[in-house]
Amino acid sequence: MLISGKDIAKRLRAELGDKAADLKAKHGITPGLATVLVGNDPASHSYVRMKRKACEELGIASFHHELPADTPQADVEKLVSELNADATVHGILVQLPLPDHINEKEVLDLISISKDVDGFHPMNIGMLAMKGREPHFLPCTPHGVMVMLHEAGVDLNGKNAVVLGRSNIVGIPVALLLMHANATVTIAHSRTQNLQEVCKNADILIAAVGRAEMVKGDWVKPGAVVIDVGVNRVDDDTRERGYRLVGDVDTDAVEAVASAVSPVPGGVGPMTIAMLMSNTFTSAEASLAQKA
Amino acid sequence: MLISGKDIAKRLRAELGDKAADLKAKHGITPGLATVLVGNDPASHSYVRMKRKACEELGIASFHHELPADTPQADVEKLVSELNADATVHGILVQLPLPDHINEKEVLDLISISKDVDGFHPMNIGMLAMKGREPHFLPCTPHGVMVMLHEAGVDLNGKNAVVLGRSNIVGIPVALLLMHANATVTIAHSRTQNLQEVCKNADILIAAVGRAEMVKGDWVKPGAVVIDVGVNRVDDDTRERGYRLVGDVDTDAVEAVASAVSPVPGGVGPMTIAMLMSNTFTSAEASLAQKA
Numbered sequence: 001m002l003i004s005g006k007d008i009a010k011r012l013r014a015e016l017g018d019k020a021a022d023l024k025a026k027h028g029i030t031p032g033l034a035t036v037l038v039g040n041d042p043a044s045h046s047y048v049r050m051k052r053k054a055c056e057e058l059g060i061a062s063f064h065h066e067l068p069a070d071t072p073q074a075d076v077e078k079l080v081s082e083l084n085a086d087a088t089v090h091g092i093l094v095q096l097p098l099p100d101h102i103n104e105k106e107v108l109d110l111i112s113i114s115k116d117v118d119g120f121h122p123m124n125i126g127m128l129a130m131k132g133r134e135p136h137f138l139p140c141t142p143h144g145v146m147v148m149l150h151e152a153g154v155d156l157n158g159k160n161a162v163v164l165g166r167s168n169i170v171g172i173p174v175a176l177l178l179m180h181a182n183a184t185v186t187i188a189h190s191r192t193q194n195l196q197e198v199c200k201n202a203d204i205l206i207a208a209v210g211r212a213e214m215v216k217g218d219w220v221k222p223g224a225v226v227i228d229v230g231v232n233r234v235d236d237d238t239r240e241r242g243y244r245l246v247g248d249v250d251t252d253a254v255e256a257v258a259s260a261v262s263p264v265p266g267g268v269g270p271m272t273i274a275m276l277m278s279n280t281f282t283s284a285e286a287s288l289a290q291k292a
Numbered sequence: 293m294l295i296s297g298k299d300i301a302k303r304l305r306a307e308l309g310d311k312a313a314d315l316k317a318k319h320g321i322t323p324g325l326a327t328v329l330v331g332n333d334p335a336s337h338s339y340v341r342m343k344r345k346a347c348e349e350l351g352i353a354s355f356h357h358e359l360p361a362d363t364p365q366a367d368v369e370k371l372v373s374e375l376n377a378d379a380t381v382h383g384i385l386v387q388l389p390l391p392d393h394i395n396e397k398e399v400l401d402l403i404s405i406s407k408d409v410d411g412f413h414p415m416n417i418g419m420l421a422m423k424g425r426e427p428h429f430l431p432c433t434p435h436g437v438m439v440m441l442h443e444a445g446v447d448l449n450g451k452n453a454v455v456l457g458r459s460n461i462v463g464i465p466v467a468l469l470l471m472h473a474n475a476t477v478t479i480a481h482s483r484t485q486n487l488q489e490v491c492k493n494a495d496i497l498i499a500a501v502g503r504a505e506m507v508k509g510d511w512v513k514p515g516a517v518v519i520d521v522g523v524n525r526v527d528d529d530t531r532e533r534g535y536r537l538v539g540d541v542d543t544d545a546v547e548a549v550a551s552a553v554s555p556v557p558g559g560v561g562p563m564t565i566a567m568l569m570s571n572t573f574t575s576a577e578a579s580l581a582q583k584a
Contacts, residue, residue: 122422122425126415128418129414131458160485172468176464179481191474
């Protein structure tokens with residue numbers, strides 16, 4: 001079975017569009033997402049374009065700020081401060097990576113945690129890590145992974161979940177979310193000995209390591225559920241653009257062994273955007289509650 | 293081999309005492325730890341007494357505040373705010389648990405993160421979780437565990453570390469520290485299926501689950517290193533006080549299988565206090581750097 005993030009995301013976007021229309025009709029509030037893009041990275045431009053397109057489709061206002069690659073740190077910070085103060089902006093997304101001369105941490109820490117719809121603020125990650133605490137926003141990709149598992153009817157309770165990769169934006173938060181959902185979680189990574197064996201022990205395997213098709217059929221336990229977070233370019237002369245996108249999972253081989261696997265593209269990617277829209281909507285709703 | 297936290301802590305305390313004397317001689321600064329104790333819990337009183345005794349031994353000033361069990365939330369918060377503003381206080385320890393009518397989270401979140409020597413603030417836990425971030429302070433017990441592993445010469449790189457327990461103050465932070473130290477980390481807990489098998493797969497086993505002598509000899513891989521964080525009372529009529537303290541590990545049985553195990557008492561307990569002293573000293577040093 002393929003877990004189509006694309007289909008789940010489509011349904012979620014439709015629901016969010018209805019809810020946004022309702023919020024506007026009843027309370028006159030349009031959720032607003034500010035996107036900040038510094039420099040000319042083509043992939044970043046493409047990501048921001050997709051996010052803005054999703055806003056448009058859902059009736060979420062999109063405030064886009066494009067700054068030249070040599071923008072000084074102070075100017076980026078000034079923009080973030082202005083967006084923090086702007087009541088029409090409910091979410092602020094600073095597209096990463098930022099140019100080398102910018103201190104990324106200082107920019108991200110400046111985003112008000114009530115508008116940190118990416119969920120990357122250390123305070124937010126701390127609350128996500130801790131039992132009995134609720135983060136303002138769940139980071140989009142980890143949240144998308146959890147929704148996909150839920151939609152696929154996967155029982156996590158007491159099961160072995162293996163997270164391959166320990167990045168701040170995927171591996172670490174998804175491991176924490178799986179732990180709170182009562183899975184037994186193993187975080188594996190580049191230094192892990194007998195990596196194949198560790199993966200083969202997983203009832204649920206989350207691949208977020210950034211290596212093209214690293215997870216082969218014989219890395220997966222029969223009947224396991226595999227979520228592929230990777231997005232890797234591999235050369236492909238048959239494509240006009242000269243490459244194709246593949247995940248961290250050898251999908252065809254794994255599909256024959258696993259009970260379910262998410263494809264790339266059409267898996268986690270669309271879910272990440274849907275969760276960003278969801279966080280922006282949630283933030284707009286919360287701003288209403290604060291006013292009341 | 294027994295890993296004597298008591299001996300390691302003794303050496304660390306001696307080193308810290310020398311450093312504190314040096315800080316006072318050169319800069320006229322005495323590190324200061326404020327302890328806040330609300331109510332009459334005997335165990336809490338005993339813990340705070342040990343911490344204050346360690347301060348005294350090391351030449352760290354101890355400012356103790358004892359409040360009645362029915363102290364209103366506002367008064368506890370007022371005290372914390374005053375301690376935040378007091379330049380002679382470098383560390384603030386609010387002894388847990390607080391009485392039921394007090395919102396523990398709100399009190400803990402109020403402690404300035406530059407004085408949060410327990411390391412429990414969500415911002416601090418977030419920075420501990422994230423790659424490329426440095427928390428102000430490492431939480432005392434998890435830090436103590438890491439120092440014990442280091443002192444015992446344990447190689448963590450790529451090894452299977454299993455953390456039994458997922459508490460905010462031990463399990464979660466120690467799992468994150470082991471992950472940053474390049475271990476492959478599994479967090480197991482009450483819901484874990486085949487718990488014995490998971491534990492038996494560990495090269496390094498951290499027991500922090502709060503069940504007396506739960507980890508038996510046949511739960512441990514031959515040659516593994518076992519750190520016992522548990523402190524449990526079991527009835528014992530042969531003792532004057534009617535109980536004895538045991539860990540989460542059946543020490544005698546495990547010692548015969550493991551290459552090293554930490555005892556209870558005399559293991560993690562003394563390390564926790566030494567790390568609290570270390571954090572208080574570090575905070576005093578940092579206050580000096582801020583003045584310069």
